[in-house]
Amino acid sequence: MAQNTGKITGKVIDQKTSETLIGATVSIQGTTKGVATDVEGHYSLSGIAPGRYTILVRYIGYQAKSISDIEVKANAVTPLDVAMSASATTALNEVVIKATYRQESVNALYAIQKNSVSISDGISSELIRRSPDRSTSDVLKRVSGTTIQDNKFVVVRGLSDRYNTASLDGSPLPSTEPNRKAFSFDIVPSNLIDNIIISKTASPDLPGDFAGGNVQILTKDIPDQNFVTIGVGAGYNTKSTFKDFESGYRATSDYFGFDDGSRALVSNFPSTDRIVNNQLTKAQEIQSARSLNNDFSIYRSKALPTQNYQVTVGNITEIGKNKNRFGTTVSLTYRNSQNITPNYIQRYDNYDYTSQLNKFSTNIGALANFAYSFGKSKITLKNLYNRILDDQFTYRTGSNTATSSNDNRFYAYDMLEKGLFKSTLEGDHGLGAKSKLKWNLGFSNIINDQPDQRKVNYKQNNAGDPYIATVESLGKENARLFSYLKENIYSGKVDYSMPVGLFKSSTLKLGVNSQYRDRNFNARFIGLLADRSNQNIDFDALLQRPIQTLFGPSAISAGAYDLQELSNLSDRYNGHSYTNAGYAMLDSKMGEAVRLVYGLRVEKFDLDLKTLDPTKPEVKLNTTDFLPSVNFTYALTPKANFRASYYRSVARPEFRELALFSYYDYELLASVQGEPNLKRTSIDNADIRYEFYPAAGQIFSVSAFYKRFQNAIEPNFDDRNSTTTISYFNSKSAYVYGFELEARKALDFVNDSKFMKNTTAYANVSINKSKVTNPDDGITRLEKTRQLVGQSPYVINAGLTHSELDNKLSVNVLFNRLGKRIFLAGGARFSSVYEMPRNVLDAQVAYKVFKNKGEFKLSATDILANNYNFQYELDGKPYIPSGTGYTFRKYNIGSTYSLSFNYTF
Structure with a gap:
């Protein structure tokens, strides 16, 4: 019989603040069935026979509410959030507010939308x-x-x-x-x-x-109920799927997100000191070179469709007479894609290149969340693990006039593993009527492993000449990179809130939190260089070998190559930082319409970073920041708010921005290097906003904001030499201002037809303006001032959603466009590079089957498939820095069409 019953679940919240009400009683009229809300204001009435019911909600100091016309279906959950109003009088006679299910659903959604503390x-x-x-x-x-x-x-x-x-x-x-x-x-x-x-x-x-x-x-x-959901999907990309796909060495484990270890250095590989100080015999060099993965073969296949698989299991158990709840959500996900970017154009300095990028990508993820809600407390343990393996093979051709070469053939094998493990233990406890204690302990682990990034270039000096491998000198653009980053973060915080007798009503919230970060980074640049002293080798023939046999076993065993390494102790660093903070804030209702949330946060930050180079000083940052904030809300009407806010915030240098480690980015054709003298940025922020909620789930809002930066951290570009160096600097001042407009509205205002009622249009538009002054560091740049890097002057999002057949069929169309933004800031020879606007159109059609337990989704992403276009501009006009024209980068990734099916048991 229990299998044929249903549930009513939801939250009980304060109409004015959206704060959850702990210990409110929710009962079904005409029965003895009832429960109290937990620390999150959540309630669950289970074991209800199908039919229509009325529930009664009571809470001390609030008007009771009766909600009718609640339909319960077998084996289904009926969601209902309830918004309660405080009693206007202390009279003993109970006043019961009446509402229907539909009315209350709308009422609660209004409250949640309208009562957020901040913008x-x-x-x-x-x-x-x-x-x-x-x-x-x-x-x-x-x-x-x-x-x-x-x-x-x-x-x-x-x-x-x-x-x-x-x-x-x-x-x-x-x-x-x-x-x-x-x-x-x-x-x-x-x-x-x-x-x-x-x-x-x-x-x-x-x-x-x-x-x-x-x-x-x-x-x-x-x-809300037990379930098992299984999902499968496949996708087709117009530029990639079933096209010729090229890659380097592939291990079976790559399909599961893990390198099999064959790319990594063997455990007994010689140390940097032994290689740099020539402490290896020739035999030892040969043995070490043979231990490297020297499979430079290019494997060709057809790119397979994108694959997606997911299994999610949810379980809830009610324990004891008090209906304590223990819930579990466990999910496993898998995704594999093989994407091709053909005709990838790059033009910079003396380069004029065209590439084909082939990226093999695997993403695996697992989520395991556990929660126990009992009385006025809730304990949760949330765990997330995700791993991405990206293996990109790049084949590049084109000219480089700086080296007097007519043509180049460049090969890059670049595999990167990224992993995230995160675990959070959290407690939420109701103390008394409205006081609450909340605590949180967190641990995060990040790895970023790049085992054996390999780059080899062949050059042709004159048309008709043979292509010669450039493996006779070692540089960061011509070396095998082995790098490994590991970072652990430990965090904890405690928050306590309680009502205080100030103004009409106020809540005092106090809290402390702490975070400790520990990062270790190691990089080695190793190369095999032609050993011209070996008289037994025909080097003209050797260096004309195809990439597949250039480092073949016979050449290595014959001693054709020297094992060398670039030694820079700054390429290895470790750093740790402490952030300790405390705050106090008041959330005050000063009348029926006025709400003020204000307070002070104090943060103490300590950072230490050092490299293995004893000649380089240890980087230390030690700051204490007082960060006030105030958020003012005035309820113009029950459906409209006016908001204003001011707050001070900071931006602290990241480990990488401070470390002297220099990394050659072969895609940017530039070296990236840290700056140990960076200061933290101080920012003053001001906002105003008008928001109007015409109906549940609908909104119209307009916002304006202004931000002023002291010591803003920006990239610093020195392009005076043949290889550009990207570093960082503190500008004296910078500012950003702009406004945002958002609207979401059902089209029933056009006419009251069912079609228009089931159709919703939405749009949000952001207009931004910024200005930063380039540093006065002796470099005469083309631009003295510019907009912030990455800042778009405008952003447009728009969409149209429609549902039919009692929500079995849904259609969603989405549009996005952003204004041109700086991708690379300009230097002395080259102006800034701007990413040009492109139109992005996405769509999805979904249809539910098997009594709504199954759902098919047909999705289309980037239907218009506009080019990604990056070009040089100066004073708003195209700028031609060299004979290669004003294009810096141009490519097209095509459109993707996918079909998926999900079924819930």
């Missing part, structure tokens, strides 16, 4: 499900004022990734990149997300080191 934007799991987005990075570009760079790094309000922070399940996310301060959001699969909130203004309980946005990602924990 924020977000996206729910339901909207994520209706989009073709597969990763968190795809999802984020739908949020107002947010764009994604390189398909994985978030840019909020035109501020690059280094000015944004992120947290997962309440604890901070580390930087996943070895050469920049950024979190790669493509690591987190979108279907594991419960919701995402981007706070664009600060409150004292948020970390103080952001200026653009604080991205908060919450994964799923306690499900």
